[in-house]
Amino acid sequence: MARKTMPPNQGKDLDPRKATILEAVVAEHIDTAQPVGSSSVLQNTDIDVSPATVRTEMVSLEREGYLAQPHTSAGRIPTDKGYRYFVDHLETGVLGPAQQMQVREFFSKVRGEVEDVLEQTSSLLSQLTAYTSVVVGSAHTQATVLSAQLVSLDPRHLLLVTVFSDGTVSKHTVVPSVPVSFETCTEASRQMHALLIDTTLQQPVQVPVSNNAVATVVREAVAVLHAKRPTMEGESMYIGGASHVADSYDQVETVRQVLSILEQELLVVSLVQDIIDKGLSVAIGAENGQVPLATSALVVAPVTIDGEKVGAVGLLGPTRMKYKEALAAAESVSREITRHFEGTNT
Amino acid sequence: MARKTMPPNQGKDLDPRKATILEAVVAEHIDTAQPVGSSSVLQNTDIDVSPATVRTEMVSLEREGYLAQPHTSAGRIPTDKGYRYFVDHLETGVLGPAQQMQVREFFSKVRGEVEDVLEQTSSLLSQLTAYTSVVVGSAHTQATVLSAQLVSLDPRHLLLVTVFSDGTVSKHTVVPSVPVSFETCTEASRQMHALLIDTTLQQPVQVPVSNNAVATVVREAVAVLHAKRPTMEGESMYIGGASHVADSYDQVETVRQVLSILEQELLVVSLVQDIIDKGLSVAIGAENGQVPLATSALVVAPVTIDGEKVGAVGLLGPTRMKYKEALAAAESVSREITRHFEGTNT
């Protein structure tokens, strides 16, 4: 069934006219959510042929898997592959001036802890785009301990507070096997600090073997810290504009399923990481690997500081989302957020 | 137009037969989401009269504002007032055995920091009821400082870590006006600790007026802490099962609006607090004071430890939600959560 005169269709480029038609179909369908017919393609392109010719091309594009027909007598709708081509051949866009202002304004004013900044950034992103945003902050595997202290809440409950070199702070309740006096706690705190400082959580520490009260407490506290390590390495995630899910899909059931996905922090984080690991910036429909996201697309941009991945920002919308705007927003915010943190650290 | 022989309708009790009818209408409408007619009321009650009589009563109930008619030839639907009566006269239900198990199981296994427990509790609640849950943890206005320390990230960035008597930990970045050496930081940390220990954030502290490097840092750190006080007094909030919003309403627009409300942490917290302050356990429709929640109801149960309010759990659903089950779940969880924390503290 392969055409004769065509070069073998292994390269990902279509011949120019087909490409134009495909892009027109995708663009219009993103705009109108309706199937696109041959004549409206002509109105929105500069190609000068008859509708019949366009139809022939569309049949061909359908055979190649870029387009689909909801029913016989309707126009064409892009498939995931069609969107993929569209996205891959998108000339990079730039944020509108008003939005650019908003981003700059935001980052010039925002202050405070990393966690708060990330959360607010996620709000910003969703406001910019009217899509649901995901901001992922990476784990601090390499961070060393700057300070560790044990605080006595009461004789049976101690609080282990650890400060890391990346500015994160963790707290854990320690329930000692025997009640601990205030003085013992203070001394244990001192020893813990000495023991842990400048180590990472990966490094084993020399716990004292002695059996006195202080050493016991120290042992127990270190045990708690290491037991919680897996949890602490988990990335943090912030979601903004979840309500936009409701206007991205017209079937309530889809809305439910997408919201349900968003509730699973681990899943979303790994989804975003996967895309970045593959070196992509957009995952379309089935590419997400989640059935409920079959009609969704996820646009991501990594956040790197000094060449190291420290997180990512993402936007979740329907497959017919405005990719250009979304990409521009994600990239712009990712750029500014990098600048923000690099600025803070210097 | 008032009936003659009726006692003045100022008491909130209806005559028994009307009450039965009203309750039947509400119960069935909650079940079916459909308007309820006179004949189906008869099927679900033990009252033995003709449909005509029921109709007469329903006209009366409509005049009094308990019921409404979507259109002339349809059955009745409860108004907010109708639901209110229904809820006020609900005999308190009890959780199903399977759910009771689930709650006990959960609280017997759950461990860790307060924040984590609250977050997981909110998941539990939404699983139990298939409604969206809200868990609010109160602010720690009365908590005293157990420990305050300054940690040097680098000469230009210090981290102020404060531990409070209620087990919460706060961190704030301090950007000193001049670079601070490691030694200065250590000394400042010692002074801060001495200065703040056993105070609450409400109490003013005697900041040193001296102009040496250490005193300056201490002053700046204390300033940061007090500047952030309003933020820290804000309650923490956890939302679970947001996806259930999507199956609680059939209009997508309503879903959007409700989700949008849930994104506003402050609003939701004050909503929940208001209800509790009024001594209620349910707020129905307009009672919420938020237009988008006109068709929603919020069931709450306070969490008190030693008679002091420390938080609340809530469930958000449509006005036609299953109040009995929701109330039972909220109260059961609130009871268990109290027991859990009291158990931990003793």
Add this chain to the structure above:
DNA sequence: CTTTGGCACTCAATTCTACCGAGTGCTAAC
């Protein structure tokens, strides 16, 4: 005064039909 059977009436929802029109696929001619 309350209850009830009877009855006309209302109105959303459903079904059916006809029809329109956007859009297609095919083919024969250019």
Add this chain to the structure above:
DNA sequence: GTTAGCACTCGGTAGAATTGAGTGCCAAAG
């Protein structure tokens, strides 16, 4: 390869007819 022409498909809409659940009212009975 392109195009004009044409038959065809099929979802969407509009109108008419029908259905039926449920009402309001009234006059008679308890």
